[in-house]
Amino acid sequence: MSLTVRNDQDDATPSGPDLASGAEAGAPRRRFILPVAAETGEALRRAVHDLAGQAHLGGVHPRRLAAHGTGAHRVVATADRPDRLRDELLAQLEHGSTRRTDEPPALAFLFSGGGPQWIGTGRALLAEPAFRATLDECDRAVRAVTGWSVVETLLADDGETLVPTDVLQPVLFSVQTALARTLHAWGVRSDLVLGASIGEVAAVVAAGALPLEEGARLIATWSRLVAERASGHGTLIVCDMPRKEAERLCAASGGQLFVASHLAPGQVCLSGTPGAVTEAEQELSARGIRTLRTPIDYAGHSSLLAGIVPELVRRIGTLRTRRPAVPYWSTVTGGFVDGAALDATYWVRNMCEPTLLEEGVRHLAGRRALRIVEISPHPVALYSVEQTLTALADTRSEVLAASHRDLAPRHGLEDLAARLWCEGFDVDWSAVGAV
Numbered sequence: 181m182s183l184t185v186r187n188d189q190d191d192a193t194p195s196g197p198d199l200a201s202g203a204e205a206g207a208p209r210r211r212f213i214l215p216v217a218a219e220t221g222e223a224l225r226r227a228v229h230d231l232a233g234q235a236h237l238g239g240v241h242p243r244r245l246a247a248h249g250t251g252a253h254r255v256v257a258t259a260d261r262p263d264r265l266r267d268e269l270l271a272q273l274e275h276g277s278t279r280r281t282d283e284p285p286a287l288a289f290l291f292s293g294g295g296p297q298w299i300g301t302g303r304a305l306l307a308e309p310a311f312r313a314t315l316d317e318c319d320r321a322v323r324a325v326t327g328w329s330v331v332e333t334l335l336a337d338d339g340e341t342l343v344p345t346d347v348l349q350p351v352l353f354s355v356q357t358a359l360a361r362t363l364h365a366w367g368v369r370s371d372l373v374l375g376a377s378i379g380e381v382a383a384v385v386a387a388g389a390l391p392l393e394e395g396a397r398l399i400a401t402w403s404r405l406v407a408e409r410a411s412g413h414g415t416l417i418v419c420d421m422p423r424k425e426a427e428r429l430c431a432a433s434g435g436q437l438f439v440a441s442h443l444a445p446g447q448v449c450l451s452g453t454p455g456a457v458t459e460a461e462q463e464l465s466a467r468g469i470r471t472l473r474t475p476i477d478y479a480g481h482s483s484l485l486a487g488i489v490p491e492l493v494r495r496i497g498t499l500r501t502r503r504p505a506v507p508y509w510s511t512v513t514g515g516f517v518d519g520a521a522l523d524a525t526y527w528v529r530n531m532c533e534p535t536l537l538e539e540g541v542r543h544l545a546g547r548r549a550l551r552i553v554e555i556s557p558h559p560v561a562l563y564s565v566e567q568t569l570t571a572l573a574d575t576r577s578e579v580l581a582a583s584h585r586d587l588a589p590r591h592g593l594e595d596l597a598a599r600l601w602c603e604g605f606d607v608d609w610s611a612v613g614a615v
Contacts, residue, residue, distance in 0.1 A: 211258045213594060214265055215601060215609055219251035228255060228273045232266040256598035258591075284604035285549035285577065289370040289386060291356050293377025293535070294474070294560030301557045302334050302355040304589045310365035310611075311358045318354035321396030326404070330354045345478070346400075346407035349378055353399045356382035356555050357392065359582050359593075363553075366597055367608030370553075372544070374509040376537050376561060377441065377480065378402075380530055386555070388505030389519040398527065401495045406478055409488045414479025416440055416451045418472040419464060423448055423538075429460060440481035441535040444567035449474075449535075451482045481534055489528050496524040509544060511536045537561065541568045549576035551600065558585040 216231060218224035227249055257268035305311040319330040330351055333343075343351070356379065375383025378399065385395035419426065423439060426448040430437045433456050440451035450460055461471050479485060501519035510517045512529050514536050544550060545568075554562050559581040569577050580599065583592045594612065601607040 211260055211591065211594065212262050212265055213256065213258050213598070213609070213613065214269065215248065215254065215256045215598070215607075216269070217249040217251045217254045219253070221253050223249075223251070224253040224255065225273060228269050232269045252604070254602045256602060258594060258598065285551050286371040287369070287600070287605060288372045288374060288544060288550050288552045289360060289383070290552050290554050290561060290565070290579075291360075291373070291375040291379035291383035291386065292554055292556045292559070292561040293375075293379040294556065301583060301585065301589050302358065305358070305362070306331075306334075308362060308590065310362040314358040314361040315354055317392060318350075318357055318396060321393045322350045322354065322400055324393075325397050325400040326350065344407055345411050345476075346403040349403035350396065350400050352378070352557075353382045353395065355557055357385055357395070359557075360386045360555050362593060363582065363597070365608075366593075366611045367606045368597060368600060369606070370506055372507045372509060373504075374511060374540050374544070376511050376535050377530070379556070380511070382555070384504075384508060384522055386506070387508040388502065389508055389522055390499065390501055394500050398496060398499065402492065402527065402531070405488055405492055405495060406485075409491070410478040410485055412477050414451060414453055414477070414482070414484060415457050416449055416474045416476045416480060417457055417461060418443070418447065418449050418474065419460075420447055420470045421464070422446055426450060429463075433460070435483075438479070438482035438484070439534050440479075442538045443561070443564035444538050445571040447538075447564055447567060449481075451479045452484065453479065481530075481532065483532055485532050489532065492528060492531065493524045496527065499523055509540050511540045514539050514543075537564060538568050541565050542572060545569060545572060545574050545577045550578075551603065551605075552577065552579040553582055553596065554579065555582050557583050557589075559583075 214231065216224065216227050218227050231248065255269070255272045257265050257272050259265045259268045302311075302315070306315070315331060315334075322328075322330050326346075328347070333347060333351055334355075360382070370386075373383050373387040375381070381390075381395050381399045381402075384390045385392050390398070421429075422445065423442050426439050430439055430450070430452075433452065436456035437450055437452035437460055439448050441449035443449060450457065452460070457473075461473070464471050499522065501522045503519050507516055508518075509515070510521075510526075512526065512533060512535070513521070517526075541552070552565055554560075554565075562579050562581055565579040569579070580596055581592065582596055583589050587595070597607045597612055601609075
């Protein structure tokens, strides 16, 4: 058995507009990845020790990456240098990173409605073929509606300047869509899709229920109207409190405060006018209840947006929906929906009604074991999903992240692919290693 891994230094960097400037300053170089599989645990141990011995002897040909062997027992080693693969291989074997994969769980992609303050992480993936191709497609679709460029906005983002809603939401949509298609190109295919809040737009595109061009038109139209008519007139806070208690608090506000999202059994998002939200923060703080203000400046998922509904319906017009290629769970209706249901009226409900994330996770996890992957530049729903699974005493299901602000974006995707592959999911390792 020969050890074959990829060395990106042997390949030319793809050329194209903004690619040179698109890499994050000081971004780590691509890692060496070595997946190993075998039919039995003992066979895996022999294969790992054989490959580790080759690495120790310098018998590494750093040209291309391939999965070694087949079988239910698997391990993946990653290293920044080929000579470090030996130690990583042995460490992974020693720490029990192999998993028996007779019956893998279902894979769900969750497109959350947050993470916009980390959209600049997409710059580090501009040299990734599938990511860049999708981002360029989103760029053309968004530019056709707005006149500005998603790629140029990503490159200009400094992580500190406040990005307006009508720019931020289409960029987040584009990054989420590109992350999902990158995983798809790597052979990671979801069994079902769900979205939360504005993340639903990228989610229905990923499910195949809406063409990318229509998704871009929808999010650009929606966010522009919100910026024109609602921005600056509200805000949202996340609160550690049960939904019923939150509803009582809102009922006493005189129509100024609303439950915007039911995130977990003991966690909600409250939306309302700036004054009402500030008053709620003060009251909850006095009661020892933790709150967290979000960087959103309008009263999302509340009836305070009812005044812009007719104009939203007029601007959206008819959407070219189609039957989803992957089952789509709606956190608006609390059930699976087909493409025909995703008309302008549906998006009005998304804008003005609560997001039912807890109910969605509860129902889907009750059907079978899940691996829920949050598709976002940085996980914002992961904690809430974990809380729901804990309340269900569900030890079969887990929630994972596609990207994290503390990891190089490609490393995060690689780690996710490795984790899923070890659990029995398909991964095209040649695509992962390709430039």
